Amino acid sequence: MSIKISNNLSKFSKKELDSFFKHAKRVYRNQAFTILANPKQQDIARILVIIPKKYGNAPARNLIKRRLKSIFWEEQLYTKKNDIIFIVRPDAKKLSFQDLKNVCLKYIV
Numbered sequence: 001m002s003i004k005i006s007n008n009l010s011k012f013s014k015k016e017l018d019s020f021f022k023h024a025k026r027v028y029r030n031q032a033f034t035i036l037a038n039p040k041q042q043d044i045a046r047i048l049v050i051i052p053k054k055y056g057n058a059p060a061r062n063l064i065k066r067r068l069k070s071i072f073w074e075e076q077l078y079t080k081k082n083d084i085i086f087i088v089r090p091d092a093k094k095l096s097f098q099d100l101k102n103v104c105l106k107y108i109v
Helices: 002-007 014-023 058-074 090-094 097-107
Strands: 025-029 033-039 047-050 082-088
Touching: 014 033, 025 097, 047 058, 058 082, 058 090, 058 097
Parallel strands: 047 082
Antiparallel strands: 025 033, 033 082
């Protein structure tokens, strides 16, 4: 069961994304990122991380994706009631793993 959950934590179909962006509510916004939330569409909540190329090279973008997905998995945020989208900006590079974790735990409900 956990393997199935981990593979589907960040999978959205085009139709689901269109619906998500149409009905999403902004939960949090600062200079580092914006968090959008929408009631989950499947049995588990999912996360999507959007990072523009302005953020940096591929390894830097992948690092922030891995960190956010790791927090989502380790803190069992997939049991919450909302799907989450993080729109990351270049200022997020300044945040430590603990800072990211604190924001996630505070604003993801």
